Amino acid sequence: MKDTKKVVNFALFLIFVLVVIAIAERIGYQSFALGSFKIGLLPLVFAILITMLLGIKLCRKGILKRVYSEFNVNFAGKYLIFIMLPLMARYGADVAPKIREILSVGWVFIIQEIGNLGTVLIGLPIAILIGLKREAIGATLGIGREGELAYISEKYTLDSDEGRGVLSLYIIGTLFGTIIFSILAPLLLGLGFSVEALAMSSGVGSASMMTAASSALVAQVPEKAETIRAYASASQLLTSFLGTYTMVFLAVPLQRFMYNKMMKRGSK
Template sequence: MLLKNFSYFLIFILAVITISEMIGFQSIPIGPFNIGLLPLVFAIIITMVLGLQIFRKGIWKKVYSDRNISFAGKYLIFIMLPLMARYGADVAPQIREILQVGWVFIIQEIGNLGTVLIGLPIALLLGLRREAIGATLGIGREGELAYISEKYTLESKEGRGVLSIYIIGTLFGAIFFSVFAPIMLDLGLRVEALAMASGVGSGSMMSAASATLVARIPEMESTILAYASASQLLTSFLGTFTMVFLAAPLQRFMYKTFTRGDK
């Protein structure tokens, strides 16, 4: 029975991928902007809608079983490994051009402190306490998830905070980036800057942003993918050190200052 349910799960995944690719990239004009929607966005929307409780009956109940959901979350990192290899392949041909502006990529990592400087006070004003520590340490991807789980465990209030952001980012992050990147392009920002900014530490968000930029300016595909991949690699590497040695101590100091040690 377990094997049969897992077979439904795999068939469902292939069906969603096929349908999403058949829909393809869609550009929707909204006023002066053109919003690009990737196949990835449609895949997320389809799985979100069918995952609603009202649909989880019959065969969908087997597809969205607790075991299948746990499997998908647990082994997501292995699915991302080929994407990491692609990052390296995209960076290599443009390495000289990237090294010429290398300091910009490093300075960009300071932006990782923004979630603490801006997000923590807002979270506290909204009534969160220890949950805010997990929710505002970063963008809530694998690095932050690992750090919080090791330091506080995922059963703690801090763990619930980072898990909430992880889930929200998984569901809506790619959609937001696929919409936000072309809007910024229409507002006059350089495509190179937007490509660099898309490497925030999330493979799905980076792919969504860079792919919409490529769809808008296909003649700069190699540059966009190289800048986005380089930024993503540096964020994944340097972002960990920024989080541990800068963001986490700053967050603890701000939390104690704002709450006066309130638990």
């Protein structure tokens, strides 16, 4: 009986996902003016907003309570990476036609990986300042994507304070990161930043954030759509690969050093 209920709830969950996708696609790409800037919102953003609003406790009644069951929520988080695999294949297809152009500025892609240390240098002091302790280690090691999640899970387990920190950041990034990136990219473009530079910087290690930022840029500069997708995809691939080594050999030792120093100073 319990298994039957799970199957029914999961079927409702799949129907719910298809309905949300249909609604988001029906809304389509929307843009609005913010002063002298033009902000674009993708269907992906509307899909996230719809699922966020319907997922709050006040709305989770009747069928929605069954859709947002603990099993369905855990399933969605656990198998998110498999949904991203076709997107990873698409990255390779986007990079290939522009490979010579990308290699000509390859050193820029490598140098930008140092930016992964920003979460430690800036985020760790702020996290400790607002009262986080061991949770700060998981929350500031990176942007809380799969690489950081795997590292913290193996070293501390997800039931630890560090694990709760990285899980919290993963959820926050999933809920709000896509929305922020889809707004930030065209906003910086309006301020005069190069579209190529913004395309590179959109590959921070999160497939959803990269897609949101690059798609928003394509909507603003459609004549450079191939270049934007190629630069963003190459950046994302390098971040996924080199970012792991940056995390293990640079971010982890730096974070450990800063954390110990700051905690000792705070205890005096």
